[in-house]
Amino acid sequence: MSTEAFAGWPPPALTSAGPFAAPLVTLSWGVFAMAAVVLLIVIAALVLALFGREDLKAKIGNQRLIWYAGLAFPVVVLSALLIWGLSLTSALTGEPEPGEMRVRVTGEMWWWRVAYLNPEGGEAGAVQSANEVRIPVGEPVTFELESADVIHSFWVPRLGPKLDMIPGRTNILRLQADEAGTYGGQCAEYCGGPHALMGLVVVAMPRDEFDAWMAEQGEAAAAPTDALAAQGLEVFQDNGCGACHVVRGAPGASGLAGPDLTHVGSRRTIGAGILPNNRGTLAGWIADSQGIKPGNRMPSYTTLSGDELQAVAAYLDGLE
Structure with missing residues (x-):
């Protein structure tokens, strides 16, 4: 199994890699520290009440002290935490x-549908992808978060806060990675079925590498260059895969129900972050996607022969 494919997993929630995650890490440690102090105060009061001298027990049991400690202390502590957290x-x-x-x-x-919007903010001519987002290092990126069905939640712990994706509205989230690398993310709102298997990765790249990658992604899929991949294209077309998937440049592959596969071979994982991307896992996913990720929207193609699976996997693997 490729370790590179799963770089960034599991995502460490208390290790920030950008300016939009750092305040949350600081706040988290502050909350932990405050909780520890409160716990120590409660334990100390309990020890005194059980084993302290009688005069101390009397003082602790004083009604006025109970009111002050039981009401004023939580109000002051929680108010201070709220003000500090908001600032x-x-x-x-x-x-x-x-x-x-x-x-x-x-x-x-x-799964996650990804569109790199054009400079005007629209999707006309935008590069399409799925389950993987690439961004330039050291630059803030605005994410427009939407949902096509139920409430999901987008969360890449090392880069920023989580934000819900609500049907019928667009929520805005800004993220930035200060160093190149791969950052794991997850849907953080239960959305039914295989919710726990709805992962993604954000790959931060130097600006020149990112620009080169974007230029490649904007091109149509290359035609198969070997006999096995050419056979795979025929299997892809004969089984109606283009009714659900887009492969720009391939006749009849214009479906929008599933992920865009134009450059699927260049992605690190398949199945929304659950398998490394190679010919073997592609063939296994096509043959038994329901066994690998029960409840997902892609049917298992159990009628395909081993040779057909290897051929279509070779075709998809070549779409880089």
Whole structure:
């Protein structure tokens, strides 16, 4: 199994890699520290009440002290925590800068549709992908989060807060990675079925590498260059795969129900982050997707022979 495919997993929630995650890490440690202090105070009071001198027990049992400690202490502590937390995270809801790169991520049962929007903010001519987002290092990126069915929640712990994806509305989230690498993400709102298997990765790249990658992604799929992949294209077409999937440049492959497969071979994982992407896992996913991820929207193609599975897997693997 490829370790590179699963780089960034499991996503460490208390290790930030960008300015939009750092305040949350600070707040989390602050909450842990405050909880520890409160716990120590409660334990100390309990020890005194059980084993302390009689005069101390009397003082602890004083009605006035109980009112002050039981009411004033929580109000002061929680109010201070609220004010500090709001001041610390106020920058997370700031408006995106003009010209900031925009990526639209749509949560679907149970995968992620990704569109790199054009400079005007629309999807006309936009690069399409699925279950993987690539961003340039050191630059804030605006994510437009939507849902095609039920409530999902987009969360990449090392890069920023989680934000719900609600049908009928667009929520805005800004993320930034300060160093190149792969960052694991997850749907953080139960959405039924294989919710726990709805992962994604964000890959941060140097700007020049990102630009080169975007240029490649904007091109149509290359025609098969060997006999096995050419046979795989025929299997793909004969079994109606194009009714659900787009492969730009392939005749009849214009379906929108499933992920865009134009450059599926360049992605690190398949099945929304649950399998490394190679010919073997592609063939296994096509043959028994329901056994691998029960309840997902893709049927298992149990009628395909071993040779046909290997051929279509070779074709998809070559779509880079």
